[in-house]
Amino acid sequence: MGLQVPGSITASKVSSFKECGLAFRLSVIEKLPQPTTLWTIRGTLTHAVLERMYFQIEPKDRTKKTAIEIVRQVWNESLVDNSLEVILGPGHSQAGRDALFQETIALVLKDFEAEDPSHVNAIATELRLETTLGDTILRGVIDRLDLNDDGSLTVTDYKTGKLPGQIQENERLTGVYFYALLCERVLGTRPKSVQLIYLKDATRIVATPTDQVLRGLESKTEAIWKAVCHACEKEDFRPRPSRMCRFCHYQELCPAQGGSLALISDFKATHVANKKRCENN
The missing domain is CATH 3.90.320.10 (Lambda Exonuclease; Chain A)
Incomplete structure (x- = not known):
């Protein structure tokens, strides 16, 4: 029967398939979620701040002071819609949240060293x-x-x-x-x-x-798209062991790491249960 072919291809999908066929299948085709980390949260916040600064603020007004104010706006909006609380979970301290806020400011201000926003x-x-x-x-x-x-x-x-x-x-x-x-x-x-x-x-x-x-x-x-289609048809997405495996969140599903694809349903169920637990807390 084969696996469903993705509806499109992006730069990140190309990179993912080249790095590891199995990880590509699990993330893109099976749509198995990966846990959000403090690093990804910080990246999301930073991108949102820079998007607002360059799209909404006139060049002459793009100052460090303005950038910091935008960080506060984006941060507060995230608190209001509860997205930060859901992502960070109840186990994170106020000190941890404060550190994330300061780290986001530091990253945004680095843009003023890399280029002149004005x-x-x-x-x-x-x-x-x-x-x-x-x-x-x-x-x-x-x-x-x-x-x-x-x-x-x-x-x-x-x-x-x-x-x-x-x-x-x-x-x-x-x-x-x-x-x-x-x-x-x-x-x-x-x-x-x-x-x-x-x-x-x-x-x-x-x-x-x-x-x-x-x-x-x-x-x-x-060529990569044809390879993806062929792998979907044959249901043959092979793992590619490398030093990056230690950062992969799919290890329990990877035969090369002693895992099993038979656990995919359990993996999905665990994620749904954890997400609901965070939302309820």
């Missing part, structure tokens, strides 16, 4: 684009799209983790090249540059999405 002409934030490639749909959400003085475009992607090594850097550049490809196909304009902003290190990595790069990306993406 000189950025952001024409879109959290821009959702979609197009077709062969028999699949490409989708992506661009953190920020900038219009440069010469009329060209720059795709900006924020990263809240640490600066990667060369191999990881190339992989993450592939993600912003993916967004450049979407711009070319949907907007009819290829961005002049793409940049990764590593907030923790206040570092910008800038690259040029050449025709060769984007045509190569198209070919690789089509």
